[in-house]
Each structure stands twice: as structure tokens, then as C-alpha cells.
Amino acid sequence: MTQPQDVIKYCPKCGSPHFIFDGSKSFKCHSCQFHFFINSACAVAAVIVNSKGEILLTRRAFDPEKGKLDLPGGFVDPMESAEESVKREIKEELNLDVIHLKYICSFPNEYIFSAFSVFTTDLGYLCEVESFENMHAKDDISGFEFIDPAKIDYREISSESISNIIKASEKLI
Ligand SMILES: [Zn+2]
Incomplete structure (x- = not known):
């Protein structure tokens, strides 16, 4: 409904x-x-990897899927490019500066917010950040962790599209 x-x-x-x-x-x-x-809204998700090859996953602070693991990212603002959106979201959520980014692929998603289905096209980007030094969780995430991609429990990931972006990125990292 x-x-x-x-x-x-x-x-x-x-x-x-x-x-x-x-x-x-x-x-x-x-x-x-x-x-x-009813058009699909554009959203971005960032795959950020540390020197050990572990992927940075965030913990969702709010519904939908509160408490689940996610890639950092969010909705693209009107009149914003996807690349600008990745940089803005990563700064807002984690206080990290993206210096390089590379498009991976996209997957469709249905995001239920305020009891309303918002259809999105989730664009995955492989991102390199300047450093992890001043990193902290804010905005709409409650925490973060670095996880070895081989040890990710996909039942803990917030959506199928985010799981698919992580799996697609593994060939590139
Ligand atoms: Zn009318």
C-alpha cells in the first residue's frame, strides 16, 4: 500500500x-x-576501501532499515551532478574528502519513506579519499565499520541494490 x-x-x-x-x-x-x-530518482552510493582492502560500511540511524549496514551516499539534489552528490554526501556523513571517483554500475531500488515508495536508480562509485584522519559519523548515520568484503553478511545490508553494488565493486578493488 x-x-x-x-x-x-x-x-x-x-x-x-x-x-x-x-x-x-x-x-x-x-x-x-x-x-x-512517476520517474526514478537518482541516488549515489560510495565504495571506499582502506589500505587493508576492507570496505567502509555505515550504520543507518533512521528508517527505512534503521540499524542496518549501508554504503555511504544518498539522493542526488535537483540540478546536482551525481559526482557532486557523492562528494557532498561523503563530507556530510563522514567528514571525508573524496579526491578520485570512478563509476561502477547502477541498480534499481524501491525506497519506502513516509509510507510512500520512492523508486531510485542507485549509482555506485568507487571512491578514494584524501585520508581517514578526521572521519566521524554524522547526519543520517549512527556509526561506521570497515569490513573485509569476503566477511560481509548480506542479510545485514539495507537493500539488494546496495548488496549488488558491493559485489560489483569487488572485481575492481
Ligand atoms: Zn488538476
Whole structure:
């Protein structure tokens, strides 16, 4: 019951209740003709590795999936590039400065927030940081740990898309 067609009842432009889902990916208002598409939102996830080859995983401070392990990252802001977003999120969450980044691959995800399904395209980046010296957990994470990729318990990872990005990155690290 978190799908857009279960949640959205009125036209966001004119407030009409005649806001009809097309059965696929858009709504059309029969009062003002506003046509609203459900598009995928862009999100980024960073794979950061220490000198021992361990991956930096963060612990989620809030729902969804509070307490689970995640890659650092988040939603791309409007009019922001994915690369800028990676750098901003890593600074916000961990106080780390990304100096190099390389695109890995992407996976689709369904992120349920406020009882509403937000569909995302999660872009994975392999990132190198200046140093781990002033690293600390803040923003929407409660902690972090470095884990040997071979020892990751994927049941503890927040989503399938993040698990897939970690697995895809292992060929590159
Ligand atoms: Zn309308």
C-alpha cells in the first residue's frame, strides 16, 4: 500500500479528486489536464576501501532499515551532478574528502519513506579519499565499520541494490 497509485489521491496542481493513474507510470488530471509522471530518482552510493582492502560500511540511524549496514551516499539534489552528490554526501556523513571517483554500475531500488515508495536508480562509485584522519559519523548515520568484503553478511545490508553494488565493486578493488 505504499505504491504511488495507493497513496496519491488528488491532483497536486489543482486539488481535483479526478486524478487518474494510467496503470503504468503516470497520472492524469481530468479537471486541469496536468500529466504527472512517476520517474526514478537518482541516488549515489560510495565504495571506499582502506589500505587493508576492507570496505567502509555505515550504520543507518533512521528508517527505512534503521540499524542496518549501508554504503555511504544518498539522493542526488535537483540540478546536482551525481559526482557532486557523492562528494557532498561523503563530507556530510563522514567528514571525508573524496579526491578520485570512478563509476561502477547502477541498480534499481524501491525506497519506502513516509509510507510512500520512492523508486531510485542507485549509482555506485568507487571512491578514494584524501585520508581517514578526521572521519566521524554524522547526519543520517549512527556509526561506521570497515569490513573485509569476503566477511560481509548480506542479510545485514539495507537493500539488494546496495548488496549488488558491493559485489560489483569487488572485481575492481
Ligand atoms: Zn488538476
